[in-house]
Structures are given as structure tokens and as C-alpha cells.
Amino acid sequence: MSEIDRLLHGVLAADETPVAGRRLYTVLRARGITAIPEYTGGNFWVLTIPFGSGTIWASDLYSHIAKPFTEHPGWIANFYHRDDETREFPITVYELSDLAFAADTDACADAIAEWIAASPYPSTAARMPLNLSTQRNADSATRALARLEELELIPLHPYPGSDVHWDLTCGRTGCSWSGRLFYSHLRASRGHDRRHVGCTGTPSTCNPRLTDAELLQRLTTLFPNTAFTITTDQRGRAITWTDDPAERHLTALIGSSQGTLHRLSPSPDAQIP
Structure with missing residues (x-):
């Protein structure tokens, strides 16, 4: 488990102060939303939620989620279209407030959930199926399936695209997890072997x-x-x-x-x- 994953949902030391992002990550999951930590340089991390034609970014005022919650200055959340690579044109999802930390975190998670439900942008689930008969898409799908085998994850339907939810199940003996992940967050190029939270299976037991x-x-x-x-x-x-x-x-x-x-x-x- 990486250090950022440990801080967000792993076991903390008895004298360790939880980071602010831990509560936001938890309350988003309680609302059925999976947020993925995204490294932005230096010691900075944000929580990202790929959705439709772009991504929601949630962080504190200074683009951080890993400060102790006692030092948290307040949450903001913005949606960025995929072609806005420098994030110059944010669409506000949640604005900075003067609420106390717990109330601010709950309000931010509620705003994200409500924005997704009412969003004018198409959800990833509503996209047309990917045409796997073309050379480019077929090559991408083949690489994705090979990567799932490395991670011992089993797809429940054909490859939908890198930024579209993919229904998967854990292939390890002893784990019954199933859920949705984005292949873009599983690529080997991201430098980790992150799979899914809370795996109880035995490694190297998946036979695809x-x-x-x-x-x-x-x-x-x-x-x-x-x-x-x-x-x-x-x-x-x-x-x-x-x-x-x-x-x-x-x-x-x-x-x-x-x-x-x-x-x-x-x-x-x-x-x-």
C-alpha cells in the first residue's frame, strides 16, 4: 500500500493525526463515489473523480489533501473538461465556505454527489460502447486485458475505454470483491500496482x-x-x-x-x- 493510500484509508499509528483528505475520501465512498488520489507535484495530492467528459478535482484551498485535518483551510471542488489540460477553465462544484471541518467535508461530498446527479455532462456509463474492431482500440483493449491479468482482476464485460467505469471482480482466492474502476488509474505507467481497497485474497492465485x-x-x-x-x-x-x-x-x-x-x-x- 502506498503512503497516500495508507493516509486515506489505511491503518494509522495511535498518535498520528488523520489528514483532511481521509474524511473526504470516506464520506464520498459512503455516497457511492470512488475518489482517486492524484499526485500533482512536490508533496501535493488531490482527490479526482473522473466523470463524463472530464474530471472533478477536490482539494483544500492550496491544492492539498494530505495536511492534518487540524490545519485544513477549507474544501473546494471543480470540474475540468478533458481538453482543459492546464485547468484554466474550472466549473465550480463546491465553493470555499467558513464551515467547521466536519461540516465542510460533508457539505463538499454532498455538493459533489448532487452535481454528478444533476450534471448536464453525460456520465461515463452513458457513453456508446467502444468499437473494438479498429486497430487502435483493439490494441488498447489487449493491453488493458493483459494489465488486468497482472493485477489479478477479472473483467465482467469488454474493455469500455480508459476513462469509463469498468465492472471488475477480484480473481484472487479468498476475495469476493466486485466493483467499478477506471483503467486509466490501473496502468503500469502510473508506477504502482494499486488494485482495489480491502483485498482479502491470496496473491498469485488468479487463473485467467x-x-x-x-x-x-x-x-x-x-x-x-x-x-x-x-x-x-x-x-x-x-x-x-x-x-x-x-x-x-x-x-x-x-x-x-x-x-x-x-x-x-x-x-x-x-x-x-
Whole structure:
């Protein structure tokens, strides 16, 4: 567990003063909102909530969440569109108030929840499904599925995009967690192996490889008009089919670890004159 995660939801020492962000993180979760700590440089962190076409940023007046709550100057929260990379055009979600810390924190969380519920911007869940038949999207999906295997997380539906909620379940033996995470916060490039809060499973116990029967059922569900054949020899498992779909499309949906793909062209004898 990273230090910021420990400060937000981990075990504190008996004489350790909780940071201000700990309470905001907790009350947001109580309202069904998952906030992710975002490092902004120096010793500064903010809480971010990806939503629709952008992200809500919540912090104190000085862009911080990790100061002791006794030194907290007050919360602010703003929404930034994704193309506002320098955050020059904030949309106010919660303004600075003169409330005491606990009341200010509850009011900030309420404002964020109410803003999300009433927002004119489309929620991530309302987006159109990602087209995984294109080269770029298929490559992104394949990398994402491989990353989930590293983190021992199992997807419950195809890759939706990096900043769209992905329904996942923990694949470790002994953990029954399921929930929604953003792939953009799971990428290896972020420099951590953060998975989900409160995992009770045993590491290295997830087996993402489907049985032949499970894989065939999955393929038939995804492509009901295509006949797949699964064979296994000393070289490993092979998945063979004729014509559609493209190999990259199939890999984007089942991952690259399920077997070697062999897409055949139709036999000339099978062509209709």
C-alpha cells in the first residue's frame, strides 16, 4: 500500500493525526463515489473523480489533501473538461465556505454527489460502447486485458475505454470483491500496482485462462455467426475460425493469453458462384 493510500484509508499509528483528505475520501465512498488520489507535484495530492467528459478535482484551498485535518483551510471542488489540460477553465462544484471541518467535508461530498446527479455532462456509463474492431482500440483493449491479468482482476464485460467505469471482480482466492474502476488509474505507467481497497485474497492465485468449454461459450456469445474450433497440442492451445472476425478484434475481447489465433480464408470450393 502506498503512503497516500495508507493516509486515506489505511491503518494509522495511535498518535498520528488523520489528514483532511481521509474524511473526504470516506464520506464520498459512503455516497457511492470512488475518489482517486492524484499526485500533482512536490508533496501535493488531490482527490479526482473522473466523470463524463472530464474530471472533478477536490482539494483544500492550496491544492492539498494530505495536511492534518487540524490545519485544513477549507474544501473546494471543480470540474475540468478533458481538453482543459492546464485547468484554466474550472466549473465550480463546491465553493470555499467558513464551515467547521466536519461540516465542510460533508457539505463538499454532498455538493459533489448532487452535481454528478444533476450534471448536464453525460456520465461515463452513458457513453456508446467502444468499437473494438479498429486497430487502435483493439490494441488498447489487449493491453488493458493483459494489465488486468497482472493485477489479478477479472473483467465482467469488454474493455469500455480508459476513462469509463469498468465492472471488475477480484480473481484472487479468498476475495469476493466486485466493483467499478477506471483503467486509466490501473496502468503500469502510473508506477504502482494499486488494485482495489480491502483485498482479502491470496496473491498469485488468479487463473485467467478459461477452459476449452468456457472459451468456446464465450466466443460463441461474442460472435454467434462464426464457428470456432479449439485444439491443443505440444505447442499450446489454438483457436481457429474462418473469415470474420479479424484477429485483433478477437484478441481485444478475450486477451492474448487464451491461445494462438488462426484466422482462415474461406475455401474457394465454398464460394457461391
